[in-house]
Amino acid sequence: MPFPRLLSRSPARPAVLARRLAALALLAAGAGQAHADILIGQTTAVSGPVAASVGETLLGVHAYLDSVNAQGGVNGEKIKLITLDDNFKPPRAAENAAKLIEQENVVALFMSRGTPHTEAILPLLAKYKLALIAPSTGAMVFHQPVNPYVFNVRSSYQAEAQRAIEHLFQITLQRVAVVHADDSFGADCAEGAKKGFAKLQKEPVAVIKAAREKPDYAAIIGQLKSTNAQAALWCGSGVAVVDGVKALRQAGSAAQVVTLSNNASGGFIKLLGDQGRGVIVSQVFPSVRALGIPINREATGLLKGKGELSPAAMEGFASAKVLVEALRRAGPKPTREKVIAALNGMSTFDLGGLELGYSPTDHTGLHYVELSIIGSDGRFMR
Incomplete structure (x- = not known):
């Protein structure tokens, strides 16, 4: 849309011209704010052999992020998650991560799926110095030795x-x-x-x-x-x-x-x-049927009408909570450096009955493991 003309046939008085310039500045600022989303990148298997569980994970992720954005976002900015499908192929995961970092200029990567797939993007994290939050893998290589750019949520x-x-x-x-x-x-x-x-x-x-x-x-x-x-x-x-x-x-x-x-x-x-x-x-999370646990009640409420809370959906929901908290602590206009600093300073964070914490020497996240068995009703029982 072309800018409106500032000058008429007769010169405008200085006060009128100043008001017009101020109005244009506000319009330009508003246009900039409309595109000031916090960009987060994700490469995961939307298709392929683990697509079913990835779909459930994303259900939990979007339930929480949509709720946060509906309330104005984080520090006045909404979160935009850019998800690229890698078809559960490690080389494609690396290609997607490079595109997200170099072309989309995301401030962090989030919830990659698979061990070799996440290993494939580690060199990019080091090269561009940005965080990967909540990889959906429990491989020990992401826990020990501590990778300065990988922040785990789930156990190993x-x-x-x-x-x-x-x-x-x-x-x-x-x-x-x-x-x-x-x-x-x-x-x-x-x-x-x-x-x-x-x-x-x-x-x-x-x-x-x-x-x-x-x-x-x-x-x-x-x-x-x-x-x-x-x-x-x-x-x-x-x-x-x-x-x-x-x-x-x-x-x-x-x-x-x-x-x-x-x-x-x-x-x-x-x-x-x-x-x-x-x-x-x-x-790696408590039973989703245990509604006495605050995070389970919260997730169940936000998923109402969207889908059922499953263990995979809970992993996505909890991981999204960690992402949002890191962005909050990073402050307005978060950068890659600010996000990493915020995560390293997150010594304690209550997910809602589950406590998680990071430091520069510990990026493990939660320490929770239990077993379930598939019952005759087709549901997990503890």
């Missing part, structure tokens, strides 16, 4: 895997195997399981690597049956574990299957169908 996969192995022996099972994806996520899971076996002075009957893209289920099931495994800790993407459980049951095995919180979603249960009952899934 190693803690989950160790807890799972301990549980299986506590319920008197003795022949326990481990099946894990042949990537950095799977290796991390296997390391946590190893700690669980060592603590109990036990040994696995088998440790089986499964190709991340196309697992050889016939070979995997063959090894589990040949060792007479009573239980298997199966670490992989949702689709991979679902297909593994179905193949195991079709082969006539009743072995107990345990998997990690990356599969703690309603979508995972739906994919399992009739084979879901009895599958154990570790959790």
